[in-house]
Amino acid sequence: MKLPTAQQQLFETAPPPWEIDDAECRWIATLVLPTGPDQEFDYLVPDELRPRLDVGQRVRAPLGRGDRAVVGYCVRLEHRPVGRRPLKAIREVIDERSLLSSAMIRLTRWMAEHYLCPLGQVLEAVVPAGVRGKAGTKLTTFLSLAPEVAGRIKEVTTGLKLSKKQAEILRYLAASPEPVTPVQLAHRVGCTQGPISKLRRKGLLSSRTSRLHRRQLAGPPAEREDNLQLNDDQQGALDAILEPLRARRHETILLHGVTGSGKTEVYIRAIQEVVSYGRQAIVLVPEISLTPQTRQRFRSRFGRVAVLHSHLTDAERHGEWQEIARGEVPVVVGARSAIFAPTPQLGLIILDEEHESSFKQDSAPRYHAREVALRRASAENVPLVLGSATPSLESWHRGATGQYRLVSMPRRIFDRPLPSVIHIDLRNETRDHVASGAISRPLHAAMKAALDDGGQVILLLNRRGFATHIQCAACGHVVRCPHCDIALTHHREGSIALCHYCDHEIPAPTNCPQCQFMGIRYSGLGTQKLEAEVRARFPDYGSLRMDTDTMQAPGSHERALAAFRSGEVQILLGTQMIAKGLDFPNVTLVGVVNADTALHLPDFRSAERTFQLLVQVAGRTGRGPKGGRVLVQTFSPDHAAIRAALRHDYATFAAEELPHRRELAYPPFGHMSRLVIRSPQEAHAREFAAHLGTLITQCLARHEAAARVLGPAPAPIAKLRGQHRFQLQVQGDDADAIRAALREATQDVASPDGVQWIIDVDPLDML
Ligand code: ADP
Ligand code: ZN
Secondary structure: OOOOHHHHHHHHHOOOHHHOOHHHEEEEEEEEOOOOOOOEEEEEOOOOOHHHOOOOOEEEEEEOOOOEEEEEEEEEEEEEEOOOOOOOEOOEEOOOOOOOOHHHHHHHHHHHHHOOOOHHHHHHHHOOHHHHOOOOEEEEEEEEEOOOOOOOHHHHHHHOOOOHHHHHHHHHHHHOOOOEOHHHHHHHHOOOHHHHHHHHHOOOEEEEEEEEEOOOOOOOOOOOOOOOOOOHHHHHHHHHHHHHHHOOOOOEEEEEEOOOOOHHHHHHHHHHHHHHOOOEEEEEOOHHHOOHHHHHHHHOOOOOEEEEOOOOOHHHHHHHHHHHHOOOOOEEEEOHHHHHOOOOOEEEEEEEOOOOHHHEOOOOOOOEHHHHHHHHHHHOOOOEEEEEOOOOHHHHHHHHOOOOEEEEEOOOHHHOOOOEEEEEEHHHHHHOOOOOOOOOHHHHHHHHHHHHOOOEEEEEOOOOOOEOEEEEOOOOOEOEOOOOOOEOEEEOOOOEEEOOOOOOEEEOOOOOOOOOOOOEEEEOOOHHHHHHHHHHHOOOOOEEEEOOOOOOOOOHHHHHHHHHHHOOOOEEEEOHHHOOOOOOOOEEEEEEOOOOOOOOOOOOOHHHHHHHHHHHHHOOOOOOOOOOEEEEEEOOOOOHHHHHHHOOOHHHHHHHHHHHHHHOOOOOOOEEEEEEEEEOOHHHHHHHHHHHHHHHHHHHHHOOOOEEEEEEEEEEEEEEOOEEEEEEEEEEOOHHHHHHHHHHHHHOOOOOOOOEEEEEEOOOOOO
């Protein structure tokens, strides 16, 4: 066929589909690199590798002028014509099986887009290191008969004068339905490795190496527990989950159930239904809730439960991952990253304590497991359940606007009353000079009454250490960390002053480092000092402190809770670690030593955090027949968050807080992103932050995105680990336009030496 020149040229660059000669098509793999340039690269797939390659596997391929070998994830595999540019070929396939389904690759693409993070970095975060490194597996050789030998054993044996053993080996392999390892072969034929090696050297055997997984020993089987009789509220909540589940459609159910309303029992019943379909459920809980109590609770109802917590070794994690991927595990319980569990047939996702900030990852990709769960659930057409006694205002707002279905469980099991919460006004206590130490007279009296009555007490103080600052009474100098913009905390153990951000420590000073005055004062209250006071006030009772200082050894958390459960210890005191999830019926008093610790932080969520912490810790009492009460010491009894917490009144808290958020366009109204720029040189950080700010403003204008850029300003923690920190905050309504502008502004920007920066989309950490 003769074509006019113009058309001919057109066809040379892009022939129409009916003109494509199939012979010109080749298999082309698109790779994404875990590090390095954030772009996709096309490679030819050599014919011999094609049968072994699938989307979601990693390969080795040459990159750049020097053909440096790099590892890349195959994210696309197509049979299509090769363009004009010559393509390089893949050299090696690394993984035997795909690490990421197509659905998971779509999810990672969404994460990369949403959180403005390179796709390669997201892929590395989604596949656990133990899986990538094939931890706990052994490279093993498998032997079979060489193809040339098959069917000609007699001929070969006589022709090559093989020994009897060697002939026997060939016959065994000819009859074996699958390849065997050299050790298995020697064992079955009853020979040494000698004749096997000789056959291999003669080229009569084929060998291939592959990974063999060391099987994990499952934990001891848990005692089986029977289902409880659900009350009406629980049944209502269960029905709300079962409806979309049975209809095979996605819906998000926000389960607002007060502490002790029996949410876990509802989860378990919904999961039972999922399991009965042969599908899998993922349950996300905060890391701190992955206690033996939780594990036991799930294991007693479901035979096989994968529990993914941070103390797993790489090999254990890899083992669990493989079993989940094979569909052998019906229930996965885990912290944040369990949202990426490779369940082949997902049926349901549950996020318990959905308001917990630990669901947000604080390194790139800075994803929030709740948002990823929402994405995954909707893509896989399964329900998502968000449960909490104190939902995040983001979720509450989505419930109120109909994006989520709101289901309430406003009563406790057996209609047990919520504990009465009363406040103690520390202003009066201080003015009247009646208080000595951290425990006011009314709190002391309540503790004494509870203990005399055989009850147990929980005391919350959200500050660790002994004294929280060390100040000179003569010159006013406060001892600070030289690397971080923060006062050092006195720890009596070891007599040190410690930085709670970078662990920098110095011997606790006896005189002022500035003016040498001897009267340096240790003031402010930490859990260590509270513990000393409790021991002095209640010498006849056992007390135990739980904070990150005392809970470092593996298993210490479990041991502490066991001691409290057994009644060996009557007073449990500690940081927010003790505020969450614990279910001890004999706790008849909760004391909050200072409700205001988080109230005045420069963070727009400080009221919400304070409310959540108070309601959650109050929820630790009144769980048994003896009832319980809560005393809250505060300097701000009139603060809306504290007043609402005293009445367990979530709805009022939300109704009062949301208008403030709306007024200032804070989440859940409008989008927020935060950039933090840091450098050892203050001026470098400030200048680069200003440069980024200008670029962002320009790009926002180009995208016609109505948004404001706040800053650059010093971050609330202006210096951390020797780095000066500046921040930019971008807020506005049109999230997509803002994201596009931010992507454009930051795409090719190169920071000067020593300056580093991060971008945090939907930030939770504002310090
Ligand atoms: P939440 O998670 O809502 O705080 P839990 O699920 O921990 O509440 O339940 C509180 C307690 O009530 C647990 O000890 C649980 O075993 C018990 N419980 C839950 N549902 C029932 C029920 N229907 N009947 C009796 N006890 C129940
Ligand atoms: Zn420091």
